[in-house]
Amino acid sequence: MDCHHPHCPMRPSPGMWSDVINLRAMKVRLVDRAPLIAFMDATFNRAPGTPATHLGIPPVNQGLLRRLLNRCPCLFNQIDIAATARAMVHFCEITLGCRIDSGNVYQAFLIQHPRLAPPFNPAPLKAGGEGGTIMEFLCSEALRSVGIPPMELDGSRWPVWRMPGHVLLNESKMNALRAFGDILIHAHQPIS
Secondary structure (H helix, E strand, C coil): CCCCCCCCCCCCCCCCCCHCCCCCCCCCCCCHHHHHHHHHHHHHHCCCCCCCCCCCCCCCCCHHHHHCCCCEEEEEEEECEEECHHHHHHHHHHHHHHCCCCHHHHHHHHHHCCCCCCCCCCCEEEEECCCHHHHHHHHHHHHCCCCEEEEEEECCCCCCCCCCCCEEEEHHHHHHHHHHCCEEEECCCCCC
């Protein structure tokens, strides 16, 4: 899982909150950027730690908070909100010290399971995410590791079809197909 938290342990070097807040996808009004960056710099100026510690909640509306948590799942170690399935997978990666692939996906499954441990290190402040959705993201990361990335969603939540790629059926307008499984992998046959 990608994480834009400037102090994410998975980053090769520390970043800056301004890089996150200024992303177009964050949709932060220009007038709100400087105070939000100052708050994030002052409050979330360290990597996730053990034990998880509530540092505060950014002074933003619910939509922006969701976008911020989606882009920076490490914040679930620092904000007292139940972690999403994506965040749970990211904490598996931090615990493993590497991205999830086919060689370590079972170990990631054990880490996230509440009774099979080893435990997260560090852990989210509040565990969350549904088991099935966590499994979907674990599989998605294994697919990404072999060059089959998840397809991006457009503004109306339809997949932008690109090959190679896969669609997470629980996240998009394709969710009516989820009875067939969690992930759709498009098989491309060249026309001869």
